[in-house]
Amino acid sequence: MNVLVICLIICLLTVISYVWGKISMATTAMISLAAFVLTGCLDPNEALLNFGNSNGIMIMSMFVVAAGLQRTQFIKMISRSVNKIANGSITKVMFGYVIISIILSQFIQSPLIVFGIMSPMLIETCKDMNISPSKVMFPLGISAVATCSTLPLGSGATVAAELNGYLQANDYTQFVVSLTDPMKARLPVLIVCAVYCIFFAVKVAPDLVVNNAGAAAGGRKLEERPALNPFSEKAGYIIFILTTLGLIFQQNIPRSIIAPTWLICFIGALLMVLCGVLSGREACGAMNIPMYLLFVGSMAMGSALAASGAGAVVGDFLANMATSIGNPYLIGTVFFIVPFLLTQVMQNRAVMLIFIPITIQACKSLGANPIGLIILVQAACLTAFMTPMGTPAVPLIMATGGYDIKSILKQSMIPAILFSIVSIFWVMTVMPLF
Known part of the structure; x- marks a missing residue:
C-alpha cells in the first residue's frame, strides 16, 4: 500500500471521527497527526513545525487580546451604543457587524484576525441582548472568510499581481489580469454573502449555551470580576486599538519598521498582561488549548495531503477532463467545486499552488x-x-460559537451552495473561456 493511499485512509478516518463525535476533536487531531508521522505520510520535523505555526500563535494571541478587551468597559460601551441603535433588532446588529467585518477583510488578509477583532464586541452585544453567541458567530466568521481581498484595496490590491505571476511562470503572457478583474469576478459573492449573513444565517444557526468568553460551557457562567484600575482600563483600549491598526496597515509599512502579523498579535497579548489588564492566570485561561490542538492537527493533515501528492493527482485528472468537456460552465463547475472541496482539508495556499498552474496549462491546451x-x-x-x-x-469561530463539527457542517451547506452557484455562473458569463 503506497503512501498516497495510506494518507487518504487516515484522512477519511479522521473526518469520520470528527463527525462521529465520540472522541474529542482535539484528541482525534492528535491521533491523526501521530498516524501521519508513524506511517511515513509526514516528516516528523514538519509535523513538529505545525505546533509553532504562525497562524496558531495568532489564534492563541488573539484569544488573549480579545479577553483583555472583554475585561475593560470599552466593549460594554460599544455594545450599549449598538443595542441603542438596533433597538432590539438582531438584523440591525448583524448589519453593522457584518459590514464592518467585510470592510476590514479588504485591508487585513487574514479572516482569523478580522474575526478576532470583531467577535469580542459581538459577544458583549449578545450578552446585553440575551442572545447566545452561537446564533451569530458563524455568520460573522464567514463574512470575513468569503469576502477576503475581494476589492482592490489593501491586500486585495496584490491579487492581480499574484495571478499575473502565475501566468508569467507558466508562459501564458498574452493574457493579463487587470487590477479590477478579481473584484469584477467576486463582487456578486460579496453581496450575496452580506445579504445571507445579515438576514438569513441567524435563523439556521443553533441556539447553544456559551459562556462569556465564547467557549462552550454547558450553562456555567463566568464569575464577575472587579473593575480595572484607571491605568489598566485605558491600557486595554490602547493595546487593542494599536494591535488592530498594526494589523490593518501591516502590508503597507516596510518590514524594517513593523513586525510580522503573528508578532503584532503576540505583543498585544503580552502587553495585556504586563499592563495589568489580565493576570497571567486569566491570560492562560483565555487560550483555548483544545481548539489549538485541533488547528495543529488540521495543518498536519493538509501538509500530509500535499506531501503525498494527493492534490497533484486530482489536479492532473481535472486537466485531462477539461480537454474533453465542451461546455464552459461545466469546466468552471469542475475547477471551482474540486478546489473548494479540497481546500476544506488542505491549506488554501497549497491548493492554489497546485491548481492554478494546472488550470493555466489546461487553458493553454484549449486555447482558452x-x-x-x-x-x-x-x-x-x-x-x-x-x-x-x-x-x-x-x-x-468554533470556539467562540461553541460549535462542534456537525453544527459547522450544517450551517455551511446553504452558503456553500449559494456561493458556488453564483461564482460559477457569474464568472463564466462575464469572463468566458472562448
Whole structure:
C-alpha cells in the first residue's frame, strides 16, 4: 500500500471521527497527526513545525487580546451604543457587524484576525441582548472568510499581481489580469454573502449555551470580576486599538519598521498582561488549548495531503477532463467545486499552488482565456469555511460559537451552495473561456 493511499485512509478516518463525535476533536487531531508521522505520510520535523505555526500563535494571541478587551468597559460601551441603535433588532446588529467585518477583510488578509477583532464586541452585544453567541458567530466568521481581498484595496490590491505571476511562470503572457478583474469576478459573492449573513444565517444557526468568553460551557457562567484600575482600563483600549491598526496597515509599512502579523498579535497579548489588564492566570485561561490542538492537527493533515501528492493527482485528472468537456460552465463547475472541496482539508495556499498552474496549462491546451478560470480557482480556495481544516479562522469561530463539527457542517451547506452557484455562473458569463 503506497503512501498516497495510506494518507487518504487516515484522512477519511479522521473526518469520520470528527463527525462521529465520540472522541474529542482535539484528541482525534492528535491521533491523526501521530498516524501521519508513524506511517511515513509526514516528516516528523514538519509535523513538529505545525505546533509553532504562525497562524496558531495568532489564534492563541488573539484569544488573549480579545479577553483583555472583554475585561475593560470599552466593549460594554460599544455594545450599549449598538443595542441603542438596533433597538432590539438582531438584523440591525448583524448589519453593522457584518459590514464592518467585510470592510476590514479588504485591508487585513487574514479572516482569523478580522474575526478576532470583531467577535469580542459581538459577544458583549449578545450578552446585553440575551442572545447566545452561537446564533451569530458563524455568520460573522464567514463574512470575513468569503469576502477576503475581494476589492482592490489593501491586500486585495496584490491579487492581480499574484495571478499575473502565475501566468508569467507558466508562459501564458498574452493574457493579463487587470487590477479590477478579481473584484469584477467576486463582487456578486460579496453581496450575496452580506445579504445571507445579515438576514438569513441567524435563523439556521443553533441556539447553544456559551459562556462569556465564547467557549462552550454547558450553562456555567463566568464569575464577575472587579473593575480595572484607571491605568489598566485605558491600557486595554490602547493595546487593542494599536494591535488592530498594526494589523490593518501591516502590508503597507516596510518590514524594517513593523513586525510580522503573528508578532503584532503576540505583543498585544503580552502587553495585556504586563499592563495589568489580565493576570497571567486569566491570560492562560483565555487560550483555548483544545481548539489549538485541533488547528495543529488540521495543518498536519493538509501538509500530509500535499506531501503525498494527493492534490497533484486530482489536479492532473481535472486537466485531462477539461480537454474533453465542451461546455464552459461545466469546466468552471469542475475547477471551482474540486478546489473548494479540497481546500476544506488542505491549506488554501497549497491548493492554489497546485491548481492554478494546472488550470493555466489546461487553458493553454484549449486555447482558452484563463483569467476567469484562475480567479474562479482562487475564489474557491479562499472560500473555505466548512471544516476546521479549511482555514485557521474556523477553529476560532468554533470556539467562540461553541460549535462542534456537525453544527459547522450544517450551517455551511446553504452558503456553500449559494456561493458556488453564483461564482460559477457569474464568472463564466462575464469572463468566458472562448
